[in-house]
Amino acid sequence: MKNGRGLSFSDIGADWKLALDPDNIFWGIIPRDNGEFILPDNLMDLYKKERKHLDTELYNFRFNADLNCIYIDPTDRCNANCPYCYIPSRLRKQGAQMTAEDMDKALAKIEEHFKNIKKKPVIVFHAAEPLLVKDMLFDAIKKYRKKFLFGIQTNALLLEKEDAEFIKKNRIGIGISLDAASADINNRSRVTAKGGGNFKKAVQALDWFNGYEGLNVICTVTKYNVDRLSELVKFLHKKKVPCVLLNPVRLTQRRAVNLKPDDMLFARNLIQAVETAMELSRKSGRQIVVGNFANVILAIISPAARRMMCDISPCGGGRTFLTVTADGSMVPCGEFISMKEFSGGNIFKTSISSAMSSKPFKKIRTRIVEKIDECNTCSFRHICGSPCPAEMHARGNIYQKAAFCEFYKEIIKYAFKIIAEDKVKYILREGSLSQMQYEYRY
Amino acid sequence: MIKTKKAEKKTAAKMNTISYHMKCAQTANGLTHFVMYGDVPKKKMPL
Ligand SMILES: C[S@@+](CC[C@H](N)C(=O)[O-])C[C@H]1O[C@@H](n2cnc3c(N)ncnc32)[C@H](O)[C@@H]1O
Ligand code: SF4
Ligand code: SF4
Numbered sequence: 340m341k342n343g344r345g346l347s348f349s350d351i352g353a354d355w356k357l358a359l360d361p362d363n364i365f366w367g368i369i370p371r372d373n374g375e376f377i378l379p380d381n382l383m384d385l386y387k388k389e390r391k392h393l394d395t396e397l398y399n400f401r402f403n404a405d406l407n408c409i410y411i412d413p414t415d416r417c418n419a420n421c422p423y424c425y426i427p428s429r430l431r432k433q434g435a436q437m438t439a440e441d442m443d444k445a446l447a448k449i450e451e452h453f454k455n456i457k458k459k460p461v462i463v464f465h466a467a468e469p470l471l472v473k474d475m476l477f478d479a480i481k482k483y484r485k486k487f488l489f490g491i492q493t494n495a496l497l498l499e500k501e502d503a504e505f506i507k508k509n510r511i512g513i514g515i516s517l518d519a520a521s522a523d524i525n526n527r528s529r530v531t532a533k534g535g536g537n538f539k540k541a542v543q544a545l546d547w548f549n550g551y552e553g554l555n556v557i558c559t560v561t562k563y564n565v566d567r568l569s570e571l572v573k574f575l576h577k578k579k580v581p582c583v584l585l586n587p588v589r590l591t592q593r594r595a596v597n598l599k600p601d602d603m604l605f606a607r608n609l610i611q612a613v614e615t616a617m618e619l620s621r622k623s624g625r626q627i628v629v630g631n632f633a634n635v636i637l638a639i640i641s642p643a644a645r646r647m648m649c650d651i652s653p654c655g656g657g658r659t660f661l662t663v664t665a666d667g668s669m670v671p672c673g674e675f676i677s678m679k680e681f682s683g684g685n686i687f688k689t690s691i692s693s694a695m696s697s698k699p700f701k702k703i704r705t706r707i708v709e710k711i712d713e714c715n716t717c718s719f720r721h722i723c724g725s726p727c728p729a730e731m732h733a734r735g736n737i738y739q740k741a742a743f744c745e746f747y748k749e750i751i752k753y754a755f756k757i758i759a760e761d762k763v764k765y766i767l768r769e770g771s772l773s774q775m776q777y778e779y780r781y
Numbered sequence: 782m783i784k785t786k787k788a789e790k791k792t793a794a795k796m797n798t799i800s801y802h803m804k805c806a807q808t809a810n811g812l813t814h815f816v817m818y819g820d821v822p823k824k825k826m827p828l
Contacts, residue, residue, distance in 0.1 A: 354796065370796035379798055389802065644805030759799060774805055781800035 412466030674729030
């Protein structure tokens with residue numbers, strides 16, 4: 340690694356050449372003329388000047404960032420049966436469930452762990468379906484709202500109007516799962532336990548939230564909906580949804596493997612969805628952000644401002660966040676829910692610090708792109724991050740490149756094109772751009 | 782072949798070389814792909 344450091348060059352469409360230091364994400368986009376390009380001397384000067392500082396910034400972001408988010412799985416059970424779900428169906432049917440007392444114990448322990456830290460930690464209620472125990476969650480939020488920022492991820496099946504009001508009033512982040520703009524397609528992958536789907540309830544929820552700033556929609560992209568992403572963006576924009584994630588399906592469970600969309604098809608459709616989002620945002624003056632693509636842009640222009648910790652190496656699991664499952668077990672990420680060997684302790688018995696320094700957590704923190712064949716020579720390794728270790732563990736070996744490698748390459752190239760065309764302002768949330776400042780500019 | 786030359790003259794007429802880096806005063810740094818924004822603004826923002 341020490342030798343051979345420097346800029347690598349690749350084409351971004353026909354018009355641009357990208358110069359990139361893969362080890363610290365210094366980049367320059369240089370116009371081409373009949374395929375030729377001239378590397379400006381002063382770009383090299385800028386690179387030499389900024390190199391050390393960028394090295395340090397990325398190093399600290401990768402290895403010295405603090406724990407700041409805890410996912411709590413209040414119940415492992417679910418009222419749905421989505422075919423790709425990474426939680427085994429056995430758990431979703433008979434899994435553990437926290438009591439109100441358990442929940443209070445867990446939150447008290449988390450509060451104690453963060454007592455000397457100024458920034459409020461984020462607590463996200465997740466797992467299988469958290470609204471199965473919504474009264475317990477809302478009571479916990481009432482008690483701890485001054486201590487934590489809260490988020491809830493749900494399939495919306497049990498959401499009622501007054502719940503939406505409570506969530507809005509308390510400024511709680513809310514993620515609703517919806518895979519398509521039509522019931523027939525959505526309900527193929529978002530299947531309820533009784534056999535229907537969540538389309539009607541999820542759309543009703545969007546109407547109740549009515550443009551609430553803390554709302555985001557998660558769409559899990561499979562071969563069922565991959566060619567309908569743009570349509571979904573249009574639908575959600577009409578419903579005033581400010582942010583949507585178009586996440587690749589993780590192949591953690593065998594059942595999900597058959598649902599994987601083709602990489603190039605997914606890339607083309609994601610790009611189309613981003614173009615749709617930009618056009619709608621521009622024309623209407625009301626923004627819809629494709630969150631996972633915005634995150635790729637951030638990875639390039641402000642790597643340490645990234646919000647999503649899957650697409651970074653090592654990922655944020657067991658590092659910037661961890662998951663407490665319903666039986667109290669602490670795992671690096673919810674994806675490890677059924678892998679007992681990744682437990683770093685139990686929140687009812689052992690400390691959060693001991694989980695953080697446990698062997699399984701270290702194993703995830705040391706799963707870095709430098710150790711993965713192909714990724715170790717890939718120019719995009721610190722933009723893509725080669726997710727995800729849990730998925731790869733389930734597939735036999737954590738040191739494998741991302742299942743969606745070709746997809747990532749395409750969208751990263753597209754992200755550089757967006758930057759070259761000065762369209763970043765349409766991609767990032769307006770509020771987040773205004774908080775950012777230039778450290779240098781060629 | 783990579784040519785290095787003073788950049789006083791840009792070859793392509795309208796297009797310039799671009800390179801920048803930004804810093805964010807407030808970052809969330811902690812969410813998985815499942816949830817995007819745990820940090821909902823305190824005050825209502827105009828939509
Ligand atoms: C596991 S669910 C838990 C919360 C709630 N039951 C729900 O569906 O929103 C959280 C999110 O993970 C997504 N998800 C589940 N299995 C996945 C997989 N294999 N790959 C990617 N996302 C997945 C779901 O679509 C959902 O948006
Ligand atoms: S609703 Fe959520 S937890 Fe339940 S099966 Fe679907 S993705 Fe899994
Ligand atoms: S998964 Fe593919 S795109 Fe990502 S770092 Fe590895 S080789 Fe590069």
